[in-house]
Amino acid sequence: QKEVEQDPGPLSVPEGAIVSLNCTYSNSAFQYFMWYRQYSRKGPELLMYTYSSGNKEDGRFTAQVDKSSKYISLFIRDSQPSDSATYLCAISTQGGSEKLVFGKGTKLTVNP
Amino acid sequence: DARVTQTPRHKVTEMGQEVTMRCQPILGHNTVFWYRQTMMQGLELLAYFRNRAPLDDSGMPKDRFSAEMPDATLATLKIQPSEPRDSAVYFCASYSPTYEQYFGPGTRLTVT
Numbered sequence: 001q002k003e004v005e006q007d008p009g010p011l012s013v014p015e016g017a018i019v020s021l022n023c024t025y026s027n028s029a030f031q032y033f034m035w036y037r038q039y040s041r042k043g044p045e046l047l048m049y050t051y052s053s054g055n056k057e058d059g060r061f062t063a064q065v066d067k068s069s070k071y072i073s074l075f076i077r078d079s080q081p082s083d084s085a086t087y088l089c090a091i092s093t094q095g096g097s098e099k100l101v102f103g104k105g106t107k108l109t110v111n112p
Numbered sequence: 113d114a115r116v117t118q119t120p121r122h123k124v125t126e127m128g129q130e131v132t133m134r135c136q137p138i139l140g141h142n143t144v145f146w147y148r149q150t151m152m153q154g155l156e157l158l159a160y161f162r163n164r165a166p167l168d169d170s171g172m173p174k175d176r177f178s179a180e181m182p183d184a185t186l187a188t189l190k191i192q193p194s195e196p197r198d199s200a201v202y203f204c205a206s207y208s209p210t211y212e213q214y215f216g217p218g219t220r221l222t223v224t
Contacts, residue, residue, distance in 0.1 A: 043215030104154035
């Protein structure tokens with residue numbers, strides 16, 4: 001079993017839809033959870049970071065962590081065409097975001 | 113606007129040739145990562161350095177890959193000899209004290 005599993009999609013939604021992206025992980029030692037966004041032919045960039053169970057909100061984005069189920073989610077409200085990108089979950093056992101294990105990424109397309 | 117730079121952005125080479133990729137981390141970031149991204153495997157950590165010393169290169173094929181940091185402003189990744197299976201996008205990332213990895217734009221390598 002891979003350490004981090006992420007459905008690669010692709011996921012295609014209409015503008016304004018609520019998007020749910022998910023990852024599962026196997027190692028209960030993972031404590032730090034991140035979502036990166038990667039536009040086509042660009043490097044990933046950090047979108048959200050959390051280290052505890054529960055929800056963290058930033059504008060239209062909400063990151064959710066359930067450590068008991070080893071399940072993390074990213075929700076995007078009122079999705080926009082500019083949200084079209086690949087979203088990668090990233091998890092670490094160490095402080096901050098050093099030595100991350102990445103999911104394979106979910107490719108999202110938001111259609112106008 | 114501080115950012116990680118990578119050269120070259122694109123490289124096409126023939127099997128058996130040596131390939132050198134270069135990365136300039138953000139000034140003041142003392143931890144540097146090399147990743148490889150493919151459709152099949154996603155983003156994989158190859159090696160990383162802290163204060164120019166290698167900390168972990170377990171993700172790197174030792175017989176043909178080598179990574180160095182000759183000074184604080186330059187990290188290099190070499191492949192010798194290159195093989196078609198090395199075709200991928202190679203990313204460098206530097207780690208900030210605010211717990212974020214900043215990725216460069218990547219080097220797209222094609223080995224024919």
